[in-house]
């Protein structure tokens with residue numbers, strides 16, 4: 001069990017919560033392992049040249065992703081800003097200074113409609129205009145080809161929840177590269193499985209952005225950008241510490257770089273079969289405890305990383321509210337979980353009447369607290 005007191009949060013009167021919702025930024029993302037915090041603390045005691053630190057950290061990212069080059073970013077969202085800026089302005093300081101005004105530059109980013117997520121705003125933040133292809137169920141290869149023109153800066157590819165209707169990444173790469181257009185990927189929440197660190201680059205993506213503060217368990221405000229050397233150089237030219245660029249607002253400090261690199265090195269050394277088994281066991285515990293409550297359909301969903309849906313990278317316990325359910329409404333249950341002591345946050349998709357228990361941020365023992373509280377509410 002984890003310690004139940006925290007001087008700082010208690011002093012400010014901030015309620016601590018049990019996170020059964022996954023790597024959600026608003027709940028704090030993830031908990032850094034002690035070795036990551038120690039690396040940050042140690043890094044905090046010295047001055048260094050940030051260019052040198054970025055260069056050396058980038059070399060570690062390149063080695064672990066198989067990319068030509070890498071860069072620590074201020075999160076995957078910042079990585080997307082830099083991907084767009086790099087493809088539009090390149091390493092030209094005058095163009096970097098001019099962004100987000102893209103006059104005289106290629107400024108269109110082609111994106112599947114199926115990939116429109118709340119984060120694609122980050123491409124527009126750099127000044128890009130999004131050009132959509134496909135619909136919610138399918139996309140034709142000729143649509144991609146026809147959308148590419150002299151103003152196309154890049155084709156974007158987003159691995160988020162439910163990527164239905166998008167062309168496979170290797171096909172996108174083939175079509176884009178035939179027209180000399182780079183493919184930029186956001187795979188923020190696709191780690192683990194660790195194979196994804198190298199997978200999209202092997203499939204030909206020119207740049208890939210990951211979160212450092214989700215499954216990698218580095219500082220919440222960090223990310224990983226990996227890809228072609230010229231594009232990473234351009235991303236850095238459009239990034240902090242350069243004060244004359246859109247990316248200046250997404251600064252990464254030396255402590256965060258130390259934390260992210262330490263976390264990444266630990267991540268690639270982790271036995272994820274064992275981790276997945278532990279996550280599954282927590283979900284199984286919750287599902288077994290709730291089994292048999294009339295009107296509910298409680299399922300243990302297995303991890304299915306092959307679906308390339310961010311939510312399927314780990315097992316979950318899913319509670320479905322059927323028409324025969326006569327207890328509290330789903331939304332009331334969610335509210336009661338939040339209001340309890342300790343508060344519990346769950347994953348509740350807007351498109352179905354379910355509550356999902358995501359195990360990745362449940363610390364040992366918390367699955368019992370979650371199961372017990374759910375029983376109090378659902379089977380009083």
Ligand SMILES: *Cc1c(COP(=O)(O)O)cnc(C)c1O
Pocket residue numbers: 025074075076077078117119158159160161186187188189210211212213222223310
């Ligand atoms: C979490 C997420 C992001 C943002 O990542 P940060 O590291 O929090 O900046 C972007 N895209 C998708 C699909 C995500 O899930």
